[in-house]
Amino acid sequence: MSWMRRGWTVMLASLLFAAPAQACEGEACANGLAYEAFGPPPGRSQPVLAFFIHGDVSAGGPADYMYSYAKQFAASRKNVVAIALLRPGYYDRAGKRSDGSDNGRRDTFHSGNNRAVAGAIRELKQKYNARAVVALGHSAGAGTIGVIAGDYPGLINGIVLTSCPCDAAAWNASRGRRGGFSSQSPVDYLSGIGSGTAIVAVTGQADDNTRPDLATDYVAKAQARGLPARLQLVGGGHNFTGALAGNSVSALGAMAR
Template structure:
């Protein structure tokens, strides 16, 4: 009985802290095993909305990964026929305790093939659930790495792409961080799968010493060489999502959500 009591207390502590014992996603807040929050048009409303997907970074310091919730809410406000979804990547949780299935891999090398496939499956399911006429997506840091791969590996699923603080060349990014490349897939390797005409905007802070501006610039140069309507915007600020980085990124996404 004593051991059972200790186990129950540990499980309860996990739920309260939002850690490994957090609640799995379910029902209308779950897509392909991934938890999400949605704002704007409701499923079955008869509208054919634009689906705007927001994907967070690695949140390497730990804790909830729900900082994109407020941005998704802001994006949906005042826009007709738009549903904005903040999606939690595999293994991540929010401050209410809802958690996506899968593993965050210790919050390193998080955008590997299994996790990227899970995100692609969730976007596909959400598109069907909301009857969306198109999908635009914004990813920050590791979320940008994920979406860059998904856009090329699932051609036509994403119709407009904003990559913020993107580790778009994983080998170069890892080297700049003094690491060996892990299991993460590199967006630059999947450019050939992105359909022609798909707009891409890469936004990076000029003081970002994590995903340095040249990573975005090199990726966009390669995208342009393939004839894609792509541009890079280097703005004030560092790596964290906020300020000019968030404002420029949201504006770029808004221009695509039509």
């Protein structure tokens, strides 16, 4: 029985000393959402703000995989502030958590959560007195910024939609989910996007989650409206790594000028 007591002791200790995720508060909090900023502090200049927005992270755990990309992005550019923003209900491995709910990590880019992200972007744009805002979103993060670009005209000047579920109904159907979802579709908000807004959709050719036809259809409809949209199909699947990440960050870099 001693091994059982030792097991319970270890479990109890881990529960007592594990740092719980904290609600968003303090300087690194905008409109209730936690973030990490890399680059010059506010008040030094009029920078370009480059947002990095994560996906659903359906397997669980911290949603901070964009931190390293944002840090590298800012380090290699002058007068650019890169911000990795945690969507509502998500947390990082340091214990910071955004207010709101991740809705069980599915059906996450609905109007309430998209409104929260747009509010955070607006607040940070004002805080840094930014001359322009560009954003890269992966998976559900792409769904989020795709909607915001059209629903809040002029807030974002360029978007990179990586592994985009650009038509939420078609995406859910392709995943065997029919009805009962409230996520908004970027394709439904194309009419609100300003004519000068740069759009790049990047999708892995082997992506069996947000399949390439979703981005292909979105770009075709954007181009039909006269928007400067282009599609990049790259090697790899859905995860933000390799060619998918490299091409997405490069596309964002071309906008951050």
